[in-house]
Amino acid sequence: MAFSRSSSKLPILLALASYLFIQETIGELVCEVLPKEICAFAIASSGKRCVLEYHVKKRGKREYECRTTDVMVESMSEYIEDDECVEVCGVERNMVGISSDALLDSRFIGNLCSPACSQNCPNIIDLYFNLARGEGVFLPELCEKQRSNPRRAMVEVMSSGTVAVLVSEEKTMLDALAPPPA
Secondary structure (H helix, E strand, O other), X not given: OHHHHHHHHHHHHHHHHHHHHHHHHHOOOOHHHOOHHHHOOOEOOXXXXXXXXEEEOHHHOEEEEEEEEEEEOOOOOOEOOOHHHHHHHOOOOOOEOOOOHHHHOHHHXXXXXXXXXXXXXXXXXXXXXXXXXXXXXXHHHHHHHHXXXXXXXXXXXXXXXXXXXXXXXXXXXXXXXXXOOO
């Protein structure tokens, strides 16, 4: 079992080694030269987030590439997320784009709000803090609600005004149309 686990990390280790060689050559972290295996959750030297995108080529084949976004990270640069944070926070290396959709998944919120993630993975927390803020949700409050009642967490979502959405493992239901508390 240990062999299969370490062999599954080999492509990521090779990608990281390739990146380190490239970075040593050019001297800075540039999203466009990152291998797809380490692109998601990386931050360029410029402080901008990297994002994995794909284009459909002939015969329907997807070609993935790492791109620089306009999203600035104020407190970090030249950063590649480590495997431990990817695992404990419940995110995936092959995530395409940047989306707040995961905030509607109670299992994801449980992982994101866990002490292992929230206290040790500032890059991922910063990303989802800002995504939540863009939806009118304060991530620390969402985490507190998740801790107090793990089956149900209230998520406020911006959609033609503020909509409070009740998220549970069983169902998602519109609770009320109301502005967020002041």
